[in-house]
Amino acid sequence: MAATKASKEQRYDRQLRLWGDHGQEELENAHICVINATATGTEILKNLVLPGIGAFTIVDGHTVTGEDVGNNFFLSSNSIGKNRAQAATELLQELNSDVSGNFVEESPDKLLDNDPEFFHRFSVVIGVQLPESTCLRLGSVLWSASVPFLVCKTYGLIGYMRLVVQEHTVIESHPDNALEDLRLDQPFAEFQNHVKSYDLDSMDKKDHSHTPWIIIIAKYLEKWFSEHNCQLPKNYKEKEAFRQFIREGILKNENGVPEDEENFEEAIKNVNTALNLTKIPGAVEDLFNSEQCNNITSQTPSFWVMLRAVKEFVHNEGNGSLPVRGNVPDMIADSQKFINLQNVYREKALQDAAAVSKHVECLLQSVGKPPESIAEKDIKLFCKNASFLRVVRCRSLAEEYSVDSVNKDEITSCMDNPDSEMVFYLMLRAVDRFYQQHSRYPGVYNYQVEEDISKLKLSVNSLLQEYSLNVNIKDDYIHEFCRYGAAEPHTVSAFLGGSAAQEAIKIISHQFVPFNNTFIYNAMSQTSATLQL
Amino acid sequence: MADAEEPEKKRRRIEDLTEKMAVDGGHRDCDWDGRWNHVRKFLERPGPFTHPDFEPGAESLQFLLETCKILVIGAGGLGCELLKNLALSGFGVIHVVDMDVIDVSNLNRQFLFRPKDVGRPKAEVAADFINSRIPGCKVVPHFKKIQDLGESFYKQFHIIVCGLDSIIARRWMNGMLISLLSYEDGVLDSSSIIPLIDGGVEGFKGNARVIVPGMTACIDCTLELYPPQINFPMCTIASMPRLPEHCIEYARILQWPKEKPFGDTGLDGDNPQHIQWVFERSQERAAEFNITGVTYRLTQGVVKRIIPAVASTNAVIAAACATEAFKIATSSYIPLNNYLVFNDVDGLYTYTFEAERKENCSACSQVPQDLQFPPSAKLQEVLEYLTESASLQMKSPAITTTLEGKNKTLYLQSVKSIEERTRPNLCKTLKELGLSDGQELAVADVTTPQTVLFKLNFTA
Numbered sequence: 001m002a003a004t005k006a007s008k009e010q011r012y013d014r015q016l017r018l019w020g021d022h023g024q025e026e027l028e029n030a031h032i033c034v035i036n037a038t039a040t041g042t043e044i045l046k047n048l049v050l051p052g053i054g055a056f057t058i059v060d061g062h063t064v065t066g067e068d069v070g071n072n073f074f075l076s077s078n079s080i081g082k083n084r085a086q087a088a089t090e091l092l093q094e095l096n097s098d099v100s101g102n103f104v105e106e107s108p109d110k111l112l113d114n115d116p117e118f119f120h121r122f123s124v125v126i127g128v129q130l131p132e133s134t135c136l137r138l139g140s141v142l143w144s145a146s147v148p149f150l151v152c153k154t155y156g157l158i159g160y161m162r163l164v165v166q167e168h169t170v171i172e173s174h175p176d177n178a179l180e181d182l183r184l185d186q187p188f189a190e191f192q193n194h195v196k197s198y199d200l201d202s203m204d205k206k207d208h209s210h211t212p213w214i215i216i217i218a219k220y221l222e223k224w225f226s227e228h229n230c231q232l233p234k235n236y237k238e239k240e241a242f243r244q245f246i247r248e249g250i251l252k253n254e255n256g257v258p259e260d261e262e263n264f265e266e267a268i269k270n271v272n273t274a275l276n277l278t279k280i281p282g283a284v285e286d287l288f289n290s291e292q293c294n295n296i297t298s299q300t301p302s303f304w305v306m307l308r309a310v311k312e313f314v315h316n317e318g319n320g321s322l323p324v325r326g327n328v329p330d331m332i333a334d335s336q337k338f339i340n341l342q343n344v345y346r347e348k349a350l351q352d353a354a355a356v357s358k359h360v361e362c363l364l365q366s367v368g369k370p371p372e373s374i375a376e377k378d379i380k381l382f383c384k385n386a387s388f389l390r391v392v393r394c395r396s397l398a399e400e401y402s403v404d405s406v407n408k409d410e411i412t413s414c415m416d417n418p419d420s421e422m423v424f425y426l427m428l429r430a431v432d433r434f435y436q437q438h439s440r441y442p443g444v445y446n447y448q449v450e451e452d453i454s455k456l457k458l459s460v461n462s463l464l465q466e467y468s469l470n471v472n473i474k475d476d477y478i479h480e481f482c483r484y485g486a487a488e489p490h491t492v493s494a495f496l497g498g499s500a501a502q503e504a505i506k507i508i509s510h511q512f513v514p515f516n517n518t519f520i521y522n523a524m525s526q527t528s529a530t531l532q533l
Numbered sequence: 534m535a536d537a538e539e540p541e542k543k544r545r546r547i548e549d550l551t552e553k554m555a556v557d558g559g560h561r562d563c564d565w566d567g568r569w570n571h572v573r574k575f576l577e578r579p580g581p582f583t584h585p586d587f588e589p590g591a592e593s594l595q596f597l598l599e600t601c602k603i604l605v606i607g608a609g610g611l612g613c614e615l616l617k618n619l620a621l622s623g624f625g626v627i628h629v630v631d632m633d634v635i636d637v638s639n640l641n642r643q644f645l646f647r648p649k650d651v652g653r654p655k656a657e658v659a660a661d662f663i664n665s666r667i668p669g670c671k672v673v674p675h676f677k678k679i680q681d682l683g684e685s686f687y688k689q690f691h692i693i694v695c696g697l698d699s700i701i702a703r704r705w706m707n708g709m710l711i712s713l714l715s716y717e718d719g720v721l722d723s724s725s726i727i728p729l730i731d732g733g734v735e736g737f738k739g740n741a742r743v744i745v746p747g748m749t750a751c752i753d754c755t756l757e758l759y760p761p762q763i764n765f766p767m768c769t770i771a772s773m774p775r776l777p778e779h780c781i782e783y784a785r786i787l788q789w790p791k792e793k794p795f796g797d798t799g800l801d802g803d804n805p806q807h808i809q810w811v812f813e814r815s816q817e818r819a820a821e822f823n824i825t826g827v828t829y830r831l832t833q834g835v836v837k838r839i840i841p842a843v844a845s846t847n848a849v850i851a852a853a854c855a856t857e858a859f860k861i862a863t864s865s866y867i868p869l870n871n872y873l874v875f876n877d878v879d880g881l882y883t884y885t886f887e888a889e890r891k892e893n894c895s896a897c898s899q900v901p902q903d904l905q906f907p908p909s910a911k912l913q914e915v916l917e918y919l920t921e922s923a924s925l926q927m928k929s930p931a932i933t934t935t936l937e938g939k940n941k942t943l944y945l946q947s948v949k950s951i952e953e954r955t956r957p958n959l960c961k962t963l964k965e966l967g968l969s970d971g972q973e974l975a976v977a978d979v980t981t982p983q984t985v986l987f988k989l990n991f992t993a
Binding site: 007010011012013014015016017018039043046047048051052065066067069070071072073076077080095156172173174175176210330331333334335336338339342435446449476479480484485487488489490491492494495497498501502503505512513514515516519521523524525526527528530533 | 565566567569570571572575577578579580581582614617618621622635638640642643650666667668734735736737741773774775820822823824830833834839840841842843844845846847848849852853855856857866869873876877878879880881883885918980
């Protein structure tokens with residue numbers, strides 16, 4: 001057992017550094033369903049099996065053809081004639097013995113007819129190359145069961161993904177460029193006391209040069225406050241003056257030449273960002289105002305209970321601010337000064353988290369749940385990430401497809417731009433329409449390419465008419481989509497395979513932020529767009 | 534119109550046409566019916582967005598399967614994906630170079646390798662896997678460093694795709710292809726150009742670029758896009774640690790050479806016993822300074838400079854690179870011009886732009902690089918400029934020149950005896966070394982296969 005755990009840590013080391021052991025655990029407890037083991041389907045699966053997804057199930061009623069084997073790494077020529085779900089499962093399973101691979105030799109339509117609840121067991125369902133009718137049926141079942149649904153399609157040189165999830169909460173969004181939470185504009189008592197313990201004017205050179213820039217700015221801010229009616233430096237002129245003010249604090253040698261004090265240079269460099277007002281991000285305020293936050297019941301997921309507790313904190317102990325994050329960036333300082341400063345912020349963060357914990361307890365009690373329902377460490381993690389919380393809500397497919405709720409504005413405004421990828425979304429919809437009418441895709445055989453152009457054009461026009469979309473689609477796109485002949489080139493499948501798998505991992509791990517809600521990749525121009533439809 | 538035909542007639546017509554499609558091109562003994570259907574649609578059909586030079590027909594597929602020679606550099610995260618992608622796109626002859634052997638930590642993304650392959654050369658295992666899974670595709674492995682292969686090797690390829698994890702190696706490859714360019718009367722001979730497709734990944738970020746040597750921006754033209762790796766200052770490590778990383782570097786840089794815990798061996802990041810030793814020493818140091826956060830994982834990460842990696846990002850970037858290889862080999866579409874950036878931390882983000890050539894690029898501009906120094910400057914200053922400037926970022930440049938008709942080495946670091954002999958030159962001024970205004974210096978470095986020419990410009 002220990003040997004397996006150690007070897008798993010080694011095997012997964014490079015990804016554990018991204019989503020941690022807890023993220024990996026979520027992944028290993030997940031069971032994913034992929035419908036249709038086409039090249040796109042197996043590429044998605046590869047990128048889930050390799051990182052160690054707990055289990056996968058392939059649903060596919062098709063038989064493997066020569067064409068299938070040609071673009072699919074997980075089918076071989078001796079699987080021609082066999083069921084595609086079974087054939088692909090064998091070669092995918094072989095990638096990672098930690099993963100449990102399953103297959104169902106059935107079309108999704110049949111399953112929807114006979115046993116729609118089959119799909120309820122999955123963490124995420126990924127539908128690949130599904131015709132519109134199947135997509136919508138499945139979408140409706142999964143929406144009611146609150147199972148996240150990811151629709152994927154490779155069509156010629158176009159890749160398409162649609163995420164359908166009602167409400168997806170993210171505590172650990174891991175933002176790329178987070179601002180520091182230093183509270184220099186509204187220093188808390190413990191920090192003020194700590195700053196008091198420094199007397200810059202009486203320090204020896206060594207200490208002076210190794211005082212953290214945060215302390216320096218705090219000190220100079222105090223002086224500035226007393227001379228400027230307790231107002232922070234606001235505009236460029238004042239900030240420049242403030243920087244100069246700090247610069248004058250640099251020690252000078254016997255000849256009046258300023259010494260080399262890197263910590264002061266750091267302070268000057270950081271003036272701009274350090275003086276940012278501590279604010280609750282708009283996105284978090286929106287969450288505070290949402291229904292789920294204000295209506296806590298015994299069914300409420302812990303995310304909202306914790307959010308409500310943070311909201312209570314903000315209105316009480318927090319005096320209008322979120323719990324202190326507790327991190328400080330590295331800076332020039334001697335070890336002791338740095339550690340002491342870091343501890344001031346860390347202890348304040350712990351204090352704030354404890355206050356939030358009390359609110360969590362109250363809330364849980366008020367709905368008859370035991371206080372242990374939400375672990376201390378989860379509350380701490382939540383508080384640390386309070387500024388970065390994200391909630392993704394995607395519209396249902398029904399809403400996207402309904403004439404009453406179609407997002408006309410998004411479609412028409414994108415189509416105003418000739419370079420927009422929106423035209424490919426409309427072409428994919430048109431092609432689906434063509435399939436519905438003719439039970440085949442346009443231009444599959446060479447002789448069909450020319451003839452299908454006018455038929456596809458009719459599908460395009462009927463689509464635009466049905467949704468009253470006053471947009472123009474150039475004939476070139478219609479020709480190109482006939483030319484594609486529903487081909488699924490491997491490299492486009494592979495691009496989508498990587499993209500979709502990572503979105504699924506985001507959903508399962510609740511780390512990093514999923515897209516909302518339509519992603520289009522154009523391999524011709526190597527461009528992409530995210531649309532909200 | 535087909536739909537109006539009788540079903541039987543229609544069925545027979547479809548059969549005939551399918552057969553015709555199967556017979557035309559791509560029907561080697563190893564090919565089965567319909568194998569290349571997905572690819573053929575892009576090669577045998579005209580279209581409104583194709584490259585102006587594109588001519589639909591059966592020849593392109595033939596070319597891919599039997600004639601085109603493509604080289605993949607690296608058989609790791611990107612390399613495995615590239616080999617699969619190229620093989621399934623029709624490329625029939627693929628060479629792959631990689632100097633590494635397989636490690637357990639590769640298995641989360643380098644899918645051509647299994648636990649039983651640990652220790653074996655990546656290039657060889659990768660080639661074996663593809664050759665067995667994709668009948669008719671011939672992958673030829675080279676268990677070598679790219680620098681061990683020369684002009685005559687690289688010259689044979691139509692396209693080169695890089696999936697490297699080192700900027701130095703990229704620059705070397707870039708330099709090699711530039712050195713293959715031939716000019717006649719100042720005009721670039723297009724048959725000497727080998728397009729280079731380069732992919733890079735780091736966590737959830739990646740990029741893919743197309744380089745046409747001599748024509749588009751090269752790796753060195755955009756060197757500033759790769760800022761130099763920042764190491765912690767020695768005084769912080771030695772006397773003022775604040776972060777757990779500082780404690781680890783202390784154990785690695787200062788304690789290991791001093792205490793030689795395993796004899797005279799260098800610290801081997803892949804040796805768990807070595808890492809354990811560093812981990813324990815780091816913990817001790819951290820305890821001394823009340824620093825928290827030293828873990829085994831962090832220790833290994835710092836010592837080996839580990840970059841986190843996942844299968845998904847590798848898949849995306851390799852896919853983009855292979856798409857470009859296909860476009861270029863078949864002239865089916867206008868290739869990426871010329872740089873794609875990808876990031877899926879928050880949703881999925883791509884940005885495509887045209888990186889511009891640098892007029893005085895040290896690799897591809899063909900003009901001698903300008904070195905501006907006063908005659909009183911010491912050679913040491915020139916050396917520092919070569920290593921520290923953002924546009925040059927050389928690693929250990931060897932500087933030679935011609936004095937009194939003879940070749941003279943001013944400073945060379947990589948050979949101990951020559952380093953000792955030429956070290957005193959570092960403290961001498963350029964004037965003292967006998968250098969004059971306008972003097973040409975030839976500089977060799979690992980970042981380039983060819984020496985770079987510099988012209989000394991004396992300032993006041």
